[in-house]
Structures are given as structure tokens and as C-alpha cells.
Amino acid sequence: MGESLALDVERISKEALRTMAAGPAAGASGLDRERVVSVLNDVVATEVVGWLRYTRHAITARRIDRPEVSELFDLRAEQAMRHATAVAERITRLGGRPAFDPDTLAQRAHTDYSVADDPAIRQMLEQNVQASEIAVAAYREITRWLGDRDGDSRRLMESLVADELQYGRALGALLTG
Template sequence: MKQSTNKTSAANAAVLSDIQTLRKRARKNIEEGAVTMGYGADRKEVIRLLNEALATELVCVLRYKRHYFMAKGINSDSVKAEFQAHATEEMAHADRLAKRITELGGEPNFSPDGLSARSHAEYVEGDTLKSMIKEDLIAERIAIESYREMVIYLAEHDPTTQRMLKEILAMEEEHADDLASLLAGM
């Protein structure tokens, strides 16, 4: 057991840089901001994926807002509140994604031109309260799968983006659970 611990410690020490090396590397390419030479992911690809996620969140905001305003019927008040809360949370996700894109040296794509094509989720309006809930649940399930795939893709190459995506993923799973509960109650 002691020999295994020593091997692990030696392997961990091999990853660590001395102070002078850290300082020297930090001075190189300072215009790249937070992206240091230790960044292991394909930055252009990560920015592309994050822009797709941003488009997905924006489409979801728009759909939830429409559903909030269009919801009618005896059960609509509690459902409307859920739609409004989800729209607000999806916008917060979009803001986090846009911030991370800029941290990686990219530009968040907020252009309405092609927004729907860049989004993983579709913008389906729904004409009844039940169909609105179903469409939002489908979109949440799409988001869940796409965030899971991005988390796996990033692996250990971009732990900051991966952590953020895991946090967003957890909220998307909560949204899906909320919507599934609403649907079951209809």
C-alpha cells in the first residue's frame, strides 16, 4: 500500500511545475487572457459548441416566453409560473455561455439570423397547454443529451467549461423533471 502511494505522489509531482517555470509561461502570450498553454481542448471547436449551446438556450427562452404569454385554461397559472421561471433560468444559462465564449477568446453569436439552425432544440409553439409542456420537455431532453455529450467531449481538457456545463446540465434535468410532473398531472 505504501509503495502505491509513493508512485501516485511521484506521478502527481511530475505534473507540477516549479515556480520559475510557471512565472515564465504566464508571461508568454498574455493577450490570450485566461487561456494558457495548459489548455488542452481545441479552442475553436469548444467555442463553436458553446455558440450552439447559446443558440439553444436563446431559442428555449423565446419558446418559454411565448408559452408563458399564450398559456390559457384552468391549470394555466401554475404552468405559466413554471414557464416564466424556466425562461429566466435559460437566459442565465445563455449569459454564462456567452461569458465563457469570451473568456476563451471567442465571440458569442447572438445574431437572430440562423439562430434556429444553430440551436439543437427546435422552436415549436404548441397550441394547447399540454402540447406546450410536451414541446418544452422535448427541448429540455435535447439539451440534456447535448450537454452530456459536451461534458464527455471536454474530458479533462477544459475543466472550467466542463464544470459550467455540468451545472447547467443539472438545471436542465430539474426543468425536465418539473415538466414531466406537470405533464403527468394533466
């Protein structure tokens, strides 16, 4: 798990840096709104792909009679959709268009939708811990990039980081408990 995590974090870091590479453009907030919208649309994709993975894992956990795990995955799926909606609303307030195109969601997401045909609970928990760690790394990078130039988007990203950290701790407790 550790080796693939390093590769995934490297990929998301490179993608985030590539998207934000041009730096701030002149404007009222000091950021290029189109670039902010693009970065936030990648967050929407990450959350929607997460919703799909968490929903699938919740259903699988119910099938193998692990209600405490399925409940956590259900809660996280609901949270991921709330995150996607909140970020999409922020994009709209910035004058952009939220990108929910199913054909591009997986390519734009920081995490992936990888589920085994018949995963074990431990494997599902590990996949979601890894996805949470990747999201935290990507979202922290975005938060730093936004800085004080777009306080509303930064605060939104900070709240997503806090939720991801809380979720990661809950998953970790199930893994060690």
C-alpha cells in the same frame, strides 16, 4: 412524441459529433479553443431559442388561465437567458465572440422553436419536455467531450445539465399531475 424525439436526438448527436470530430488539438488545455467556442456558441443558440419558446408558452398559458404552468415557463425562460449569458461569458473568457446573430440562432440550436398557433397546455408541456431531453443529451455529450481538458467549461455544462434535469422533472410532474 417518441419518434420525433429519436430523430431530434439523432440530429443533435450528429451535429455535436461533426462539430467536435477533429478531436483535441495541441494547446495548453488540450482542446482547440476555436472548436470549444463553436460548440459553446451552439449552446448559446439553444438557450436563446429556448428562452423564446418558454416565453411564448408562458404568455399562452396565462391567456388560458393556467398560472402554475405559466410560472414554470417564466422561470425556465429566465433560467435559459441566465444560461445563455453564462455561456457567452465563458466564450469571452476563452477569447471568442459570443454569437447572438438572430439570423443563425435557429440553425445552430440543438432544439427548435416550434409552437402551434393555438397549443393546448399538454402540447406545450410535451414540447418542452422533449426540448429538455434533447438539451440534456447534447449537453452531456459536450461535457464528455470537454472532459478534464477544459474544467471550467465542463463544470458550466454540468450545471446546465442539472438545471435541465430539474426542469424536466417539474414538467413531468405537471404532465402526470
